[in-house]
Amino acid sequence: MKLLLHSCCGPCTTFPLHLFRAEGFLVGGLFFNPNIYPEEEGEKRWQTYADWANRAGLNARRVRMPYRDWVQAVSKPGKCRECYYVRLGHTAKVAKEEGYDCFSTTLLVSPYQDHQGIVLAMERASREHGIPYVCRDLRRGYLRSRQMARGNHMYMQKYCGCEFSMGGEG
Ligand code: SF4
Numbered sequence: 554m555k556l557l558l559h560s561c562c563g564p565c566t567t568f569p570l571h572l573f574r575a576e577g578f579l580v581g582g583l584f585f586n587p588n589i590y591p592e593e594e595g596e597k598r599w600q601t602y603a604d605w606a607n608r609a610g611l612n613a614r615r616v617r618m619p620y621r622d623w624v625q626a627v628s629k630p631g632k633c634r635e636c637y638y639v640r641l642g643h644t645a646k647v648a649k650e651e652g653y654d655c656f657s658t659t660l661l662v663s664p665y666q667d668h669q670g671i672v673l674a675m676e677r678a679s680r681e682h683g684i685p686y687v688c689r690d691l692r693r694g695y696l697r698s699r700q701m702a703r704g705n706h707m708y709m710q711k712y713c714g715c716e717f718s719m720g721g722e723g
């Protein structure tokens with residue numbers, strides 16, 4: 554079964570990729586994170602992810618969207634949940650267009666994210682684009698993902714992504 558895995562960053566991709574492959578999925582990677590501010594930070598996270606994908610034999614690519622468009626898309630109550638939907642809605646769309654069987658996201662590995670909000674965004678994306686999502690509570694692998702990232706000398710960011718989250722943890 555072909556699964557398109559939305560990746561928020563390299564460190565968070567380590568454990569989910571390992572797990573989904575262990576479950577037998579043929580995984581492709583998509584880096585679509587227009588929420589990351591500033592531009593240089595987005596480049597740094599993309600390069601870290603792309604380098605890891607290359608080493609892990611993951612076919613991965615990046616899709617871009619201007620930060621100002623993302624700000625407009627999430628400028629309503631429940632900003633983080635809209636942010637999840639912007640990213641996962643597009644992931645579901647790409648998965649459908651490119652013949653994947655399902656999609657998922659590495660956001661599920663972080664205990665610092667709104668897990669329920671991510672699941673709701675996956676459900677909505679799945680419904681709107683007509684493709685199943687795969688949900689696992691990957692938070693049990695969070696520490697393992699940090700160990701794998703450190704072991705591979707990966708850049709580890711200190712905040713979730715947008716300008717409003719600078720100073721917090723992602
Ligand atoms: S804090 Fe994170 S999830 Fe919430 S809007 Fe900002 S980048 Fe998106």
